[in-house]
Amino acid sequence: MRVLLIKTSSLGDVVHTLPALTDAARAIPGIKFDWVVEEGFAEIPTWHPAVGKVIAVAIRRWRKNLWQTIKSGEWRRFKQSMRAEKYDLVIDAQGLLKSAWLTRYVKAPVAGLDKDSAREPLAARFYSRRLAVARGQHAVERVRQLFALALGYDLPQTQGNYGLDIDRLVELPRPYPYVVFLHGTTWESKHWPELYWRQLTERMGQFGVVVKLPWGNPAEKARAERIASGLRNALVLPKLNLGGMGKVLAGAQACVAVDTGLGHLAAALDVPTISLLGPTNPVLTGAYGKGQIHLASDFPCAPCMQKQCTYPPTAEDARRFDLKREQPLCFTRLNPERVASHLSTLLAEEPR
Numbered sequence: 001m002r003v004l005l006i007k008t009s010s011l012g013d014v015v016h017t018l019p020a021l022t023d024a025a026r027a028i029p030g031i032k033f034d035w036v037v038e039e040g041f042a043e044i045p046t047w048h049p050a051v052g053k054v055i056a057v058a059i060r061r062w063r064k065n066l067w068q069t070i071k072s073g074e075w076r077r078f079k080q081s082m083r084a085e086k087y088d089l090v091i092d093a094q095g096l097l098k099s100a101w102l103t104r105y106v107k108a109p110v111a112g113l114d115k116d117s118a119r120e121p122l123a124a125r126f127y128s129r130r131l132a133v134a135r136g137q138h139a140v141e142r143v144r145q146l147f148a149l150a151l152g153y154d155l156p157q158t159q160g161n162y163g164l165d166i167d168r169l170v171e172l173p174r175p176y177p178y179v180v181f182l183h184g185t186t187w188e189s190k191h192w193p194e195l196y197w198r199q200l201t202e203r204m205g206q207f208g209v210v211v212k213l214p215w216g217n218p219a220e221k222a223r224a225e226r227i228a229s230g231l232r233n234a235l236v237l238p239k240l241n242l243g244g245m246g247k248v249l250a251g252a253q254a255c256v257a258v259d260t261g262l263g264h265l266a267a268a269l270d271v272p273t274i275s276l277l278g279p280t281n282p283v284l285t286g287a288y289g290k291g292q293i294h295l296a297s298d299f300p301c302a303p304c305m306q307k308q309c310t311y312p313p314t315a316e317d318a319r320r321f322d323l324k325r326e327q328p329l330c331f332t333r334l335n336p337e338r339v340a341s342h343l344s345t346l347l348a349e350e351p352r
Contacts, residue, residue: 001031002085003151006102007093008057009038011261012285015268016139017093018048019160019288020147025050027153034085036102043242044265047164055081059098079105091150092127093143095119100126111150117142140288160288162268169250169269178210178235179343180249182257182266183227184220187307189279190259192334195325197227199336200256200343205233209347212237212252214245214262254346256339263287272346274339278330279304293342299330 003024007017014037024031032052035045039056046054057078062069069075087108092099095118103110103126114130115121124130131149133142140160148155183197201211213224214237221236228234237248249255249266255273257263259280264287266273272291275282281303282294296303301311309328317323321332 012264015264018162022163185260297330302330
C-alpha cells in the first residue's frame with residue numbers, strides 16, 4: 001500500500017507525525033509513505049524507515065514571489081512530483097486550507113479531519129473521507145488517531161514510538177558529555193529570560209558541565225554569545241542545518257528547552273529534556289516521549305496562549321522582580337534554581 005502524507009510544517013508538527021507512521025508500519029506490513037513537507041524540514045522524514053519519497057514544498061517562499069515560482073517552472077515540477085506515483089490514499093494531517101489545496105493534484109481518495117476537528121474547518125471540503133478526532137488531546141495522539149481511522153487499524157494503547165534510527169545520528173564514541181540549551185523560539189512570550197539562561201549556564205559550570213548553545217538567526221546568535229560570554233563551560237555552536245542539529249541533540253546527555261520545534265526533535269531522539277512552558281499548554285503540545293519533564297508556570301494568567309505578554313505588573317511584582325530582565329513574569333515561577341535542581345537529577349541518572 002502506498003500513501004501520500006501531507007504535513008508541511010512546522011518543525012514540531014512534522015515531528016509529532018512520526019509516531020503515527022510507526023503505528024501504521026506495524027499494523028500494515030509493507031505500507032510506504034511519500035511525504036509532502038516544507039523544504040526546510042525535508043530531512044526529518046528521511047530518518048523514518050516507513051518513508052519512501054520526500055516531496056519538498058516551499059509554500060512559505062513561494063508566497064513571497066508567486067510569479068517567479070511559476071515562471072521558473074518550480075511549481076510545475078512540484079505538481080509533476082505529486083503525480084509521479086499512484087497512491088491508494090492521501091492523508092492530509094495538517095487540516096489547513098493550504099495543505100488541503102495540495103490534495104487537488106493527486107488522483108486518489110483523500111482522508112482528513114472533519115470540520116469540527118480541523119484547525120481550519122473549510123479544509124474538510126477538500127476531503128472525500130472526513131474523520132472525527134476529538135480536540136483537547138496531545139497533538140501526537142490526534143495524528144495517531146487520524147491515521148488509525150484513515151487506514152483502518154486499531155490504535156495501539158501504548159505510548160507512541162517515533163521510530164527513528166537514532167544510532168545513525170550519534171557520534172560514537174561520544175567525545176565528552178554535554179547538555180544543550182535550546183533558547184530560541186518564535187513567540188516573544190515563550191522566551192525564558194536571558195538572565196535565567198545565563199545563571200543556569202553558570203550553575204552548570206560549577207559542576208563542570210559543558211553547555212552547547214545553538215542558534216538559527218542573528219538575534220539568537222547574539223543571545224547565545226551573551227549567555228556564553230566569559231564562561232569557559234559554554235560553547236556557542238556554528239550555524240547548523242537540521243541534520244547537524246540532530247546529531248548535536250542525539251549526542252547530548254540532556255536538554256533544556258523552551259516551547260520550540262527543536263525541543264520536540266530532542267524528544268523524538270529520546271534525549272531527556274526539561275521543557276519550560278509559560279504561555280503554552282503542555283497537555284496539548286508539550287514534548288512527547290520518555291524522559292520528558294514539563295515545567296509549566298502556575299502564574300495566574302498561564303497558560304494564556306498569547307504571542308505577546310499582556311500581563312500588567314503589580315507594585316509587588318516590581319518589588320520582587322527585575323521587570324526589565326525577568327519578563328515574561330510567568331517564568332519567574334520557573335527560576336534557574338528550580339530548573340537546575342531538575343537538570344542535576346537528570347544528569348545524575350545513568351548516561352544514555
